[in-house]
Amino acid sequence: MPLTSFPPGFVWGAATAAYQVEGAAHVGDRTPSIWDTFCRTPGKVQGGDTGEIATDHYHRFREDVRLMSGLGLGAYRFSVSWPRVQPTGRGPASQRGLDFYRRLVDDLLAHGIRPVLTLYHWDLPQELESAGGWPGRGTAERFADYAHLVGEALGDRVGSWTTLNEPWCSAFLGYAAGVHAPGRTDDADALRAAHHLNLAHGLGAQALRAVLPRSARISVVLNPNDVRALTPSAADADARRRIDALSTRIFTGPMLRGAYPDDLLTDTAGITDWSFVRDGDLDVIKHPLDWLGINYYTPSVVSAATDNRPSPGPSAYPGAQGVAFHQPPGARTAMDWTVDPSGLYELLMRFAREAPGLPLAVSENGAAYDDRPDGQGAVHDPERVAYLRGHLDAVLRALGDGADVWGYFVWSLLDNFEWAYGYSKRFGIVYVDYGTLARTPKSSARWYRDVVRTGRLPMAGPGRGPSVSGT
């Protein structure tokens, strides 16, 4: 029997990340992160945009919590800025930095909104990058200290913890493709970074477990890739296998099974011998998880390349020369990402199968569109409503087919700093006027409020009459 409504107790949330929303880059003891540096490097971020002010969430968080409360949200997924709370990446905490997160969390709790805290959403203290960054083992060790310090400070009021957000982006967009901070392009360094991010997760989870109350729930957030082969040929199936290893199994292998996949080690043998993996690392990385966060936006389609031309520019997939990427068919968002909710269903079912008993959450899902206010100042975003509806329907189908999904977080609460795209891409269900920083809920925010209230999916689009069931 397909489900027509979400189970009672299903958690509805929205997500942001520190560098993308906070601003206040020079407030308190905060030092620059690798994103501050990257934004100041000419040509790296569209329009020369930076996170200096962003949405000014640092000063406007009470208004943002009120907005979430008005939408009926049960949870807010946010991240802590490492250089705000531990300015040099080592040593003592900044009390002023921690106080900001205490105020935010207390305001959330006062509104009945559960805080879901991510320790690392890409804003590495620049000092740690200058000391070697994620390719160096020391950064993973520093992360454990940072986790301990935040756990000790906020463990009395935050029950849900995530070590890392999307380590794939940190390792491969940051150190191989160079399109994210710190903008390095060295395949061997990117694979070292992936391992040290895995290790940071394991050491961080251990550190949290040691300071948090037993009831605390510890997780990691991944962006597993739903990779499809262009044709059923053996060559395309092999291309699919290689990209699956480099995007998903490089993290889930160590984290869920305590081993790097053999095929990954073979595929990357020409780049590194993996001798940076020390005895005992894999046991640390396999630290038990209380839940797994899955971020999903779009699937990938790959084939064996039919010519031998090297791809233009550095790749985000070291060891996958000879794989061609194809735009999946279907409507596209402003990111040019194809809208295909079946990828979310497939990923949820995959983890339900491969990690039985591990609760899952959709920790990010959403879309960018070219939103602008109409003459009255209202923002109508029917494409986003259709996107969310389709993906929530996929979650409902996965729930009906036995996946243990406890919650869904829309990316994002607010329009914000979309990394290398600057402010040109708007993912929010709430519009931000970057001149005045005024917030205006889009029609998708009202639609989402109705979903949250009823636990059902009304028809896409405003003013289309009464709701019908979710299938």
Ligand code: PNW
């Ligand atoms: C995620 N890719 O980033 C992040 O967690 C968010 O901070 C971000 O705003 C959101 O998705 C939308 O982009 C990604 O190129 C960035 O595959 C790039 C990719 C994937 C995720």
